[in-house]
Amino acid sequence: MGERRALSAGSRHAPPGEREGDVNPARDVILIGAAEGGVAACQSLAAALSPHLNAAILIALSERETGADSVATRIGARSRLPVSIAAEGEAIRPGRIYLPPPGHRLIVSESGLIGLADGFSRENGALPIDGLFTSAAAVFGPRLISVVLTGRDHDGTRGLIAIEEADGVGIVQEPVDAAQAELPATVLAMNNPHYVARLRDLPTLLETLVSGQPAL
DSSP states (O other), rough: OOOOOOOOOTTTTOOOOOOOTTOOOOOOOEEEETTTHHHHHHHHHHSOTTTOSSEEEEEEGGGGOOOSSSHHHHHHHSSSSOOOOOOTTTOOOOTOOOOOOOTEEEEOOOOSSSSEEOBBBBBTTTTTTHHHHHHHHHHOOOOOOOOEOOSOTTHHHHHHHHHHHHHHHEEEEGGSSSSSSSSHHHHHHHOSSSSSEOOHHHHHHHHHHHHHHOOO
């Protein structure tokens, strides 16, 4: 099978092939944010997703969960989708999972390509989940599905709000289902996302939203 066509930033107001105002537009960019316990959660999620998923997946992990290519190896070992370390300026393609290289954070450039930002700093607000979510919201808007998983922090709260304000979909892992409940619980305390789901239910939910079908 040939490589899938790269996604275009295009119009942020509607996914390709969809009309503005559609009740259940197809979504083609999935963002996942997690901290402590995030690698294991992403392993489980990637293992259960269809290899034919017509969406790109970009993952933001906290400093404590990154630092080596072994993260991509661990997730890729169980994933039915290809997993790669993202490069600056790389086109975003559906059917692929992207992770940042060690010492960098994933963002989306204004032209809709992969961007890389240096490091992780609480002092200057350079948080990996918020950085990815807010940059993607400005480019892809309603094409986005965002997922906040396990962790012990607040990173992702601001980003999830930005995505929902851009008409994207917000999903938070059920805190009692998370390895570390603080992050999803904090996000829920600050926001009312579209869905709260257990990890085992996320693959079906994501595939339904990507297909444009209503998720009950």
